[in-house]
Amino acid sequence: MDERLYAMWVQINRTCFDGQLEPLSAIGFEELSGPNGIGAHGKYVLQSKCIMIDKLFEFSEDDRLAGDDEALAKAEIACRLMVHEMIHQALYQHKKPNPGGHGNSFFDEAQRIANLTGDDAPTLETANRWPIHSHFMDAMGRIILNARSANESDDSSEKD
Numbered sequence: 826m827d828e829r830l831y832a833m834w835v836q837i838n839r840t841c842f843d844g845q846l847e848p849l850s851a852i853g854f855e856e857l858s859g860p861n862g863i864g865a866h867g868k869y870v871l872q873s874k875c876i877m878i879d880k881l882f883e884f885s886e887d888d889r890l891a892g893d894d895e896a897l898a899k900a901e902i903a904c905r906l907m908v909h910e911m912i913h914q915a916l917y918q919h920k921k922p923n924p925g926g927h928g929n930s931f932f933d934e935a936q937r938i939a940n941l942t943g944d945d946a947p948t949l950e951t952a953n954r955w956p957i958h959s960h961f962m963d964a965m966g967r968i969i970l971n972a973r974s975a976n977e978s979d980d981s982s983e984k985d
């Protein structure tokens with residue numbers, strides 16, 4: 826169990842799901858995107874009761890607490906991916922239709938949470954990514970890229 830992600834899960838369960846979601850067996854970071862990945866940034870697995878978040882967004886808790894831009898951006902994305910996967914968890918738990926998909930039952934749940942949190946509401950077209958909004962992702966992507974290029978320019982080794 827990753828403590829950073831578990832803390833997010835507990836808080837989201839309390840604030841968005843009335844504490845109703847059943848405890849999971851595992852919550853952690855895993856390589857989900859990239860050549861060996863599944864083409865997604867998060868997954869909920871019913872059989873093994875786990876939620877995995879893309880390792881791409883793994884952040885240092887010390888850096889996050891220190892207010893580091895890159896760590897804050899990654900933590901925010903990880904948190905939003907967690908909300909998305911927890912909607913799937915809720916749909917399975919409550920035996921809603923198409924629990925692993927992004928049809929009406931997912932949309933209704935996303936809408937309910939958007940109303941609670943004040944986040945942008947989903948549309949049927951964007952529900953598969955909600956609450957990762959494109960304008961938000963662009964801003965976060967820039968922060969992460971800037972942090973990377975700053976790190977790279979610190980590195981004096983030759984690159985080809």
Ligand SMILES: [Zn+2]
Nearest residue numbers: 909913927953
């Ligand atoms: Zn989904």
